Amino acid sequence: MIFLYSVCPGRADHVASVAIVAGMPLNGVMASGGRPLYRTLASLSRVNLLRALQSGDRMTVAELAAATGLHHNTAREHLDRLISAGFVSREAEVRTSKGRPRQLYSIGQARTDPRLLKNIDEALRRSDQIRRLLRVDDVITPPTSVPGSKTEIKHDNPRTDQLDLLDDHMDRCGIDATVKQEAESARVQMQMQNCPYSTLAKAHPQVCQTHFKLVQDVLQRVDGPLEAESISPFADENHCTLDLREAPGHN
Numbered sequence: 001m002i003f004l005y006s007v008c009p010g011r012a013d014h015v016a017s018v019a020i021v022a023g024m025p026l027n028g029v030m031a032s033g034g035r036p037l038y039r040t041l042a043s044l045s046r047v048n049l050l051r052a053l054q055s056g057d058r059m060t061v062a063e064l065a066a067a068t069g070l071h072h073n074t075a076r077e078h079l080d081r082l083i084s085a086g087f088v089s090r091e092a093e094v095r096t097s098k099g100r101p102r103q104l105y106s107i108g109q110a111r112t113d114p115r116l117l118k119n120i121d122e123a124l125r126r127s128d129q130i131r132r133l134l135r136v137d138d139v140i141t142p143p144t145s146v147p148g149s150k151t152e153i154k155h156d157n158p159r160t161d162q163l164d165l166l167d168d169h170m171d172r173c174g175i176d177a178t179v180k181q182e183a184e185s186a187r188v189q190m191q192m193q194n195c196p197y198s199t200l201a202k203a204h205p206q207v208c209q210t211h212f213k214l215v216q217d218v219l220q221r222v223d224g225p226l227e228a229e230s231i232s233p234f235a236d237e238n239h240c241t242l243d244l245r246e247a248p249g250h251n
Contacts, residue, residue: 044204045068050107053088054210158222162226166190176193209231227246
């Protein structure tokens, strides 16, 4: 076991210690310091727009404004922010008659979207780099390609890739997360603390449920065995827990 110490980005007074072992996610101490998703998810209006879209149906600005009680222009501005963060997609309606096509919004990004593939590639590259810098043989994974990666970062452990992507997502959201799992266990628990949305979530429970569905989307970005089973907001005074499991029948 090796310990890596790093000053957390944006928190000069906080030093994190991380135990590096085979198969664990490694992005938490090396993701970019900007934490670009934090402010995007800190708005209740944007959370409510995400929750409306998580129903699975594509919606127009007018429909989303009605569902959330926002003015059309305000809803459009929030949707633009969610698109920039990669949480929402927009495309023109296909019409067979004359007239200007409506803009339809949906949750997430297409799996072939170059921006999504770039984000996946960068997150896995950070994990690859830290494993190689540490020169620990049992945490460096043998090569196989990650589909869609332009730079062909290589791993052969989809489970680890899923945890790396989830860890990267949490870090960019400003959440300190620790993975706990027993050897050979099909279940994984992520403990989350210092959540910047805790005050908002206590007053508005939909914040945690909306984030839980975002976590499900993150895990589906690579073809791995893990799926999000449940989230327990405020499991105790200091943290929330996210329970993952291996999907039944996954090869």
